[in-house]
Amino acid sequence: MPELPEVEQAARTLGAQISGATFDGTVRVSWSRTIHDIPADTFGGLLAGATVTGWQRRAKWIVLPLSNGMTFVAHLRMTGRFAVLPRDEADDAQQRVAFGLTDGREVRFIDQRKFGRIRLLSAPELATLDADHGPEPFDPSLTPATWHATLQSTSRVIKTVLLDQSRIAGIGNIYADESLYRVSVHPLKPANTLSKKKATELLAAIRAVLRQAIENGGSTLRDYRDSYGAKGTQQDNFQAYGRTGQPCGRCGTAIEKITVGQRGTHFCPYCQKAPR
DNA sequence: AACGACACCTGGAGGC
């Protein structure tokens, strides 16, 4: 579910609640795969006494550096979310793991579909995580020239490339559709057929779409909540995603839905001309 | 090496 803006918001709100807090080492596990099948006591042993020193986001990972040199990382996948609650608060039915803090609170991970993952990484493992991902959309080193070169390097369709985290990090199904709609590029257009001009426009559109979503606290379709439990509002601004059959805001043509790379894909068949 | 298909899960929505 969550893409860059939602993960950014989730990380920010989680960081705001637990930066400076210390894990006491207790870990209550209801679904073991959430922590990669590492036994709860092993995970807790590594976590005990570690203080959260800040928060970051890398791609769609929430990254919490710890005072012991390790890093607590979490991927929300489709339905994951965090909540920070007093220890005596009742567990949520969809809660998968709870981590105790020394101040009497717990960091709880709630995840309907059980796809989310939480790991404790050493510095080399964190470096690997970083290396496995492409540039952040807002990284100044991602320039129109490097982006165009990335697109030129593959004949895969552009929608698929936008979703490839090793090419550019953080874009998911919603913001891929929204970005392509903005620049009137058909989702099936081969990446290496975009002109330098179009590639430049697309990069700007990606940044604009993500920036607006971040400002609105992300998008909530059904499950997404930040770590305070709040929904985002960006879903009210969608121009293509989820608007199947509704009129295009530019030309009035009904938005169409097709499948690209096994993902529902929304576009305006008039504005976004099919590749030939 | 790169790409597509499928697996992993639950539950809400819509059709009959």
Next chain:
DNA sequence: TGCCTCCAGGTGTCGT
């Protein structure tokens, strides 16, 4: 009301 099928903010793995 109940059952059944389809669908969902993602990505790791496997076969071609």
